Amino acid sequence: MSETALLSLEGVHTHIGRYHILQGVDLVVPRGGVTVLLGRNGAGKTTTMRTIMGLWQASAGQIHFDGRPIESLPTPEIAKAGIAFVPENMGIFAGLTVKENMVLAARGGRFDQARLDWILTLFPALRRFWALSAGNLSGGQKQMLAIARAVIEPRRLLLIDEPSKGLAPAIVGALTQAFSELIADGETTILLVEQNLHMAQCLGRSVAVMDEGRIVHAGMMADLAADRDLQGRLLGLSLEPTP
Amino acid sequence: MSLANNTGGADQTVVLPGPGARERLGRAAPYLSVPLLALVALVLILAQGSSVPTWVTLTVAGLAMGVMLFIMASGLTLVFGLMDVLNFGHGAFITVGAYVGVTVLIWLGSAFAADNVWLNLLAIVPAIAAAMAVAGLGGWFFERSVVAPVYGAHLKQILVTMGALIVTEQLLLAIWGPERIPINRPDALSGAFLVGDAAIERYRVYATVLGLAIFGAMAYVLRRTRVGLLVRAGVENGEMVQAMGYRVRVLFAGVFIVGSALAALGGVMWALYDEVITVHIGQNLMIMVFIVVIIGGLGSVEGCLVGALLVGLMTNYTGFLTPTLSLGSTILLMVVVLMWRPQGLIAVNKGH
Numbered sequence: 151m152s153e154t155a156l157l158s159l160e161g162v163h164t165h166i167g168r169y170h171i172l173q174g175v176d177l178v179v180p181r182g183g184v185t186v187l188l189g190r191n192g193a194g195k196t197t198t199m200r201t202i203m204g205l206w207q208a209s210a211g212q213i214h215f216d217g218r219p220i221e222s223l224p225t226p227e228i229a230k231a232g233i234a235f236v237p238e239n240m241g242i243f244a245g246l247t248v249k250e251n252m253v254l255a256a257r258g259g260r261f262d263q264a265r266l267d268w269i270l271t272l273f274p275a276l277r278r279f280w281a282l283s284a285g286n287l288s289g290g291q292k293q294m295l296a297i298a299r300a301v302i303e304p305r306r307l308l309l310i311d312e313p314s315k316g317l318a319p320a321i322v323g324a325l326t327q328a329f330s331e332l333i334a335d336g337e338t339t340i341l342l343v344e345q346n347l348h349m350a351q352c353l354g355r356s357v358a359v360m361d362e363g364r365i366v367h368a369g370m371m372a373d374l375a376a377d378r379d380l381q382g383r384l385l386g387l388s389l390e391p392t393p
Numbered sequence: 394m395s396l397a398n399n400t401g402g403a404d405q406t407v408v409l410p411g412p413g414a415r416e417r418l419g420r421a422a423p424y425l426s427v428p429l430l431a432l433v434a435l436v437l438i439l440a441q442g443s444s445v446p447t448w449v450t451l452t453v454a455g456l457a458m459g460v461m462l463f464i465m466a467s468g469l470t471l472v473f474g475l476m477d478v479l480n481f482g483h484g485a486f487i488t489v490g491a492y493v494g495v496t497v498l499i500w501l502g503s504a505f506a507a508d509n510v511w512l513n514l515l516a517i518v519p520a521i522a523a524a525m526a527v528a529g530l531g532g533w534f535f536e537r538s539v540v541a542p543v544y545g546a547h548l549k550q551i552l553v554t555m556g557a558l559i560v561t562e563q564l565l566l567a568i569w570g571p572e573r574i575p576i577n578r579p580d581a582l583s584g585a586f587l588v589g590d591a592a593i594e595r596y597r598v599y600a601t602v603l604g605l606a607i608f609g610a611m612a613y614v615l616r617r618t619r620v621g622l623l624v625r626a627g628v629e630n631g632e633m634v635q636a637m638g639y640r641v642r643v644l645f646a647g648v649f650i651v652g653s654a655l656a657a658l659g660g661v662m663w664a665l666y667d668e669v670i671t672v673h674i675g676q677n678l679m680i681m682v683f684i685v686v687i688i689g690g691l692g693s694v695e696g697c698l699v700g701a702l703l704v705g706l707m708t709n710y711t712g713f714l715t716p717t718l719s720l721g722s723t724i725l726l727m728v729v730v731l732m733w734r735p736q737g738l739i740a741v742n743k744g745h
Contacts, residue, residue, distance in 0.1 A: 229638035
């Protein structure tokens with residue numbers, strides 16, 4: 151796995167209405183593995199994700215994906231470049247069946263059977279509820295569907311916003327396992343916004359911490375996990391899993 | 394393009410316990426409201442001393458009016474559902490459709506007035522095609538020039554689209570003049586079928602059949618094709634559809650054009666129903682069209698049909714039972730429906 155950047159943000163500013171949310175974000179996401187974006191609520195993590203995806207337009211700064219500037223591309227072009235987005239609310243089409251949700255995600259409408267089988271092995275619940283309206287799935291199953299949709303086509307970068315939010319610990323464990331398998335090919339990179347520190351620590355290779363619309367720390371997850379002073383300073387908490 | 398069926402083992406679904414009776418009734422209730430209204434009207438009409446044939450005539454009239462309203466309203470509900478655009482100018486396409494259609498029918502007057510169904514069709518088909526083509530083209534221009542600059546700003550949308558409606562009406566006045574234009578239906582479309590003692594106007598039956606066929610075609614496209622799947626997903630959460638790599642703006646422009654063309658078809662049908670047109674036809678119908686869209690649930694095509702049938706039936710029943718309440722009754726219907734289901738009869742799950 152090369153350590154060159156897959157995604158980089160340089161001096162990115164984003165305004166939402168008259169609010170100045172991102173105030174010069176500099177972020178490097180290395181190729182392969184999971185990069186975790188940490189930070190308090192309101193720090194600008196979701197805005198960073200949405201700005202990368204083009205759902206909010208950066209008012210200044212550059213975003214490069216695989217060496218190519220993408221900050222002024224429309225969202226569909228960014229998606230076609232190889233970035234998938236799993237928003238915090240999961241963005242499930244509740245009125246469509248699980249199958250229809252997946253058909254839409256498979257561009258061209260045809261599944262790669264081997265890939266579909268692999269995904270349905272990762273998330274067996276989707277196979278069971280294949281013909282059911284997605285609105286009837288449980289929270290954890292919806293999250294699984296959201297992630298399955300994001301990976302039914304091979305993508306180089308997955309932007310996943312707080313996948314563990316509101317889920318039972320067992321489901322979070324299953325998701326963590328699934329993410330590990332997703333990145334095992336070395337071709338897929340995940341940028342993960344996560345408040346569940348245990349999950350973040352298990353998965354994260356590199357980490358960036360945001361505060362007030364800027365990146366205030368970037369480095370290796372192992373270093374942050376080992377330095378309690380740094381954790382206290384950056385996050386006001388400890389990464390030690392609670393006993 | 395049909396949906397992929399290449400799901401292999403994934404089709405081995407588990408049989409789930411069905412929904413409870415209460416839930417099933419809740420889902421069926423919007424559809425049952427149409428026969429329920431017809432039944433209540435039957436009781437009231439009989440109680441007033443009138444006969445069953447009267448009820449049959451009124452019901453067919455109501456259904457015909459309902460499907461015409463559905464054709465006009467279906468585009469509006471999808472346009473709102475997909476892009477949150479409140480298009481108060483939708484009525485302009487009804488008017489343009491009526492004028493273009495009627496003009497072509499007058500040009501082809503000898504065929505249209507002939508005592509031969511095939512000759513009549515030879516005039517009606519080009520008239521409808523011209524009306525839909527002009528309105529579709531107008532819809533494309535309208536979307537580019539009027540709607541596109543005001544995405545996301547509802548107040549501006551109301552002002553700008555309302556303004557565009559007024560401008561269109563004035564243009565029509567300048568071209569066609571202020572006089573009402575009469576257009577008499579040919580014999581093949583006039584008169585009535587006699588079913589027992591009930592006289593059922595032929596035109597209303599044809600209009601109902603055409604309207605239901607259009608609903609069937611729309612339902613097929615929405616449920617069975619990939620474009621339909623994209624529209625349904627876009628109505629729920631357009632942002633997510635974009636994030637999956639689809640250009641929702643292009644999809645929206647397509648829906649806008651089809652919606653405008655359907656409004657024009659509704660306009661031609663209404664012109665032949667009323668046998669006269671004025672430049673205010675669209676504006677006058679828009680009140681009912683908006684009520685239909687709101688009752689049905691914004692963004693829902695099925696809801697739009699149910700809402701349109703309810704409005705059509707209600708207008709005809711009250712027009713017979715208590716004529717003074719005719720217009721007010723549809724408002725009352727809207728109030729009752731919204732108190733029962735604030736999101737409309739068949740609410741669309743908006744995910745954003």
